[in-house]
Amino acid sequence: MSDQTPTIDVRSVELFERPVTLRLPFKFGAVTLTATPQLFVRAQIVCNGVEETGVAAELLAPKWFDKNPDLSNEDNFEQLRTSMSLAAERYQQAGRFPSAFALHAALQAGHFAACAKRDQNGLIASYGTALMDRAVLDALCRSQGVSIFQAVQNNLPGIVAATTPDLYGVDIASHLKTLSAPERIAIRHTVGMADAIVETDLTKRINDGLPESLEAVIAMYGQHYFKLKVSGDTKADIDRLSRIAALLDESGAPYNVSLDGNEQFTDADAVVDWIDVVENTPQLAKLWAATLYLEQPIARAKALEKPVHAIAAHKPVAVDESDSHIGIFPVARALGYRGMSSKSCKGFYKAILNAVRVRHWNAAAGRDDHFMIAEDLTTMPGISTQQDFALAALIGATHVERNGYHYVHGFGEAPLSEQQRYAAAHEDLYTTDTDGRVRLRIEDGSVSLKSLSVPGLAVATHPDWESLSRLTDSI
DSSP: OOSSOOOEEEEEEEEEEEEEEEEEEEEETTEEEEEEEEEEEEEEEEETTEEEEEEEEEEOOTTTSOOOTTSOHHHHHHHHHHHHHHHHHHHHTSOEESSHHHHHHHHHHHHHHHHHTTTOOHHHHHHHHHHHHHHHHHHHHHHHTOBHHHHHHTTTTOOOGGGOGGGTTSOHHHHHHTOOOOSEEEEEEEEOTTOBSSGGGOSSOOOSSSOOBHHHHHHHHOOOEEEEEOOSOHHHHHHHHHHHHHHHHHHOOOOEEEEEOTTOBSSHHHHHHHHHHHHTOGGGHHHHHTEEEEEOOBOHHHHTTSOOHHHHTTSOEEESTTOOSTTHHHHHHHTTOOEEEEOGGGOHHHHHHHHHHHHHHHHHHTSOOOEEEEOOSSOOTTHHHHHHHHHHHHTTOSEEEEOHHHHSOTTTTSOHHHHHHHHHHTTTTEEEOTTSOEEEOOBTTEEEOGGGOSTBTSOSSOOOGGGSEEOSSOO
16 A cells, blocks of 8 residues: 555546336435436556556436436436536546545535536436546556555545545545445345335236335345335325335334425425324334434425424434535525435545544534435446445445345346456355345345455446447547
C-alpha cells in the first residue's frame, strides 16, 4: 500500500448494457416494473503511474429518479444514460488529480449543472458520478493491491470536507479508521405491493424453483428483516399489513420491519393520520412495535418544506428520494428527520460522508439520535450487488435491503459461464443450482461478505464483456 494518496487520471471509459427481465413484477410507488436494462462501466485509469481497469454497474431503474408520469420508462432510461455519458466524458477529460476524491469534488458541481440544463434532477445527476466514482475507486484499490475496506480505513481516496462545509474541523480520517466490514450482513427482504403474501394467494405460478410468495421466501431463506411498501391508501394498507403481520407473528420468530412510503403521502399530517389508524389496529401491534423507521413517506416536492417532528414522535423518519445532493442531510436533520439512506446509485462518497456526519452528531449528543439505512434500487448480482454490499458494510449497516435476488432469477440473462466465474471467485456469496444458474447464498436470512475483501471495490472477476451491448466507443 502506498504511503501517500495516489494520483488519478481517467484515460478512457466504455459503457455497455444488458437487458434484465424480472421473474416477478415489482410494484413500488406508482410503478410496476417487469424489465429494465443494466448499465456497465469499464474505465482505464492511471493511479500513481500504474494503469488499471475499474468497473461499476447499475440498473437503469425507471420511475424512481424522476417520477414524472408524463415520462415513459424509455424516457427514464435515456435520462440515466445521458447522465452517465456526461459524467464519463467529464471524468475522462479532467486530466490528472491528486486524489480520487479531489477528482470527484472538482467535477461534481459542473456535472450537476450540465444535467440541470437538460431538466435532470439531482438524483439523475448523481447516477452518472456515482458509477464513475466507483469505477475510479475500483481501479485505485487494484493499483494498490488493497480491498475497498483497507482503502477507506486508510483514506487512500483522500476524502476531506470539500463538499461538506458542515464537517469543516471534523477529523474525517479518524472516523474512517473506525469503519470496518462485518463477516455477514442480514438481508432485508422487500415486499412489493403486488407480491403474494401466502402460497394460497398465487393463482398462477412460474415454477422456476424460487419462492413466489413471502411465505415461501421465509421458508427458503429464513429472513428476519423485511421492508414493506405502503401506498398511503389507509384501508388498503391496513388490510395488507394485517395479512403480513399474521404471517410473521404466527412464525413466533423475532423480526424487524421498515415501512417505505415511496412519497405516497401529501404531508406530515396525512402520515400522522395514517399512523393513528395503524396504532389502533390490534392485529398490527407486534408489527408496529417491530417497525424500525419510516422511509420517505412524503413526496419529495413537499418533504423538506415543513418539520416532521409529529411523525418522529411515533417512529424515526428517514430520507431517501429527497436526497438530491450532499447537503440534504443537515437540512433534513433540522426538520426532524433522523435517518439517511445509502444507495450506491446516489454516490459512494455521499454515503460515507453521511456516515461520518452520523458518527459526529451522535458523539456530540452522547446518544444514537441519527442513523444510516442501507437501501436497494438498482443492484443485480455481480458487480452492482457486491459493490453495494461493501458500501452498506462500511457505513455500519447490519442489514441491507435486497430486491434483485427475488424479482430476478439470479444473474438474469448473463451467460452461465459468467455466472459461474462469480460463483468460483466468491464462493461464500453465491450458490449454484442444479441447472448451473447462480444466485445469492442466503442462510438464516444473511449472506457472507468475506470474499469481498479482495483488491478492488469488492469484485474479483468481470462480466463477459463480449456478451454485452456496447453503448459507445471509448469516450
